[in-house]
Amino acid sequence: MINDEKLLDGRAVANGIKEKLKSRVSVLKERGITPSLVTILVGNDPSSETYVRMKGNACERVGISSKKIHLAEDTTTEELVKTITNLNEDDSVHGILLQHPVPSQIDERLAFETISIEKDVDGVTSAGYGQTALGFGTYPSCTPAAIMRIMEDYDIQAEGKHAVVIGRSPILGKPVSALLLNQNATVTTCHSRTRNLASHVRQADIVVAAVGRPEFIKGEWIKEGAVVLDAGYNKGNVGDVEYEQAAERASYITPVPxxxxxxxxxxxLNHTVDAAEKTLN
Incomplete structure (x- = not known):
């Protein structure tokens, strides 16, 4: 049985964020602005459809306008880029989210780069990543931002700590490494091909698991008292960390789900409301 005092309750953190958003959205609507997020889904991937529906429902619960654009499986890069360009030019749209992965014929990176940085609320553009790394990014990628927000809400300090990030994706591993570094942690970024991975993890005060492989990080690797933030989600509601074994050693750990x-x-949602508020200036 895992001690509840060890759990980093993401649902509670998320509910706190969303409650504050409701009042911010009300203020915007009083001034004639409804925050608007448009999600683009290309093809018919069932998991992507589920994620898009979840995001749409979450928007509605806090009063954000949510629109889904569903493009055919055989959509070309040019057609997708045109769709994004039109949304960039639409002043009523505050955030654009391209659900990934996209079908193989599409140049996903080119599509991401088409999104205006002012509307890149999912933090997928190279410009957004660069600004995040340099410490002045407005909208970091949402999962790294979530990890930092959980740490903030639970008063977990990064400064002076050794953080080991397992994963190097451009929207998770790399940006969360930069965010931790900007908070004065000493950061080691590892990945699936890192030699002697266990020895790196055993040194970590903070472990961020973002490799996308079920229970890839073994519980016995976790240093006594370390903080474990598991950003993995695999079939069977399993994270990237061996949860039960890791929880016995960790001071704090995120459950999955x-x-x-x-x-x-x-x-x-927070980034979308931020973007809408910027239009008031």
Whole structure:
């Protein structure tokens, strides 16, 4: 039985964010602005359809306008880029989210780069990543932002700590490494091909699991008293960390599900409202 005092309750953090968003959205609507997020889904991937529906429902619960654009499986890069360009030019749209993965014929990176940085609420553009790394990014990728928000809400300090990030994706591993570094942690970024991975993890005060492989990080690797933030989500509601074994050693740990995931969606909504508020200036 895991001690509840060890749990980093992502649902509670997300609910706190969303409650504050409701009042911010009300203020915007009083001034004639309804925050608007448009999600683009290309093809018919069932998991992607589920994620898009979840995000749409979350938007509605806090008063954000949510629109889904569903493009055919055989959509070309040019057609997708045109769709994004039109949304960039639409002043009523505050956030654009391209659900990934996209079909193989599409140049996903080119599509991401088409999104205006002012509307890149999911933090997928290279410009947004660069600004995040340099410490002045407005909208970090949502999962890294969620990890940092959980740490903030639970008063977990990064400064002076050794953080080990397992994963190097451009929307998770790399940006969360930069965010931790900007908070004065000493950061080691590892991945699936890192040699002697266990020895790196054993040194970590903070472990961020973002490799996308079920129970890839073994519980016995976790240093006594370390903080474990598991951003993995695999079939069977399994994270990237061996949860039961890791929880015995950790001081804090995120469950899967109910940890990083709910806060990721809440940060997407938060960024969308931030973008809408900027239009008032």
């Amino acid at each position: 109910g940890g990083v995931g709910p806060v990721t969606i809440a940060m997407l």
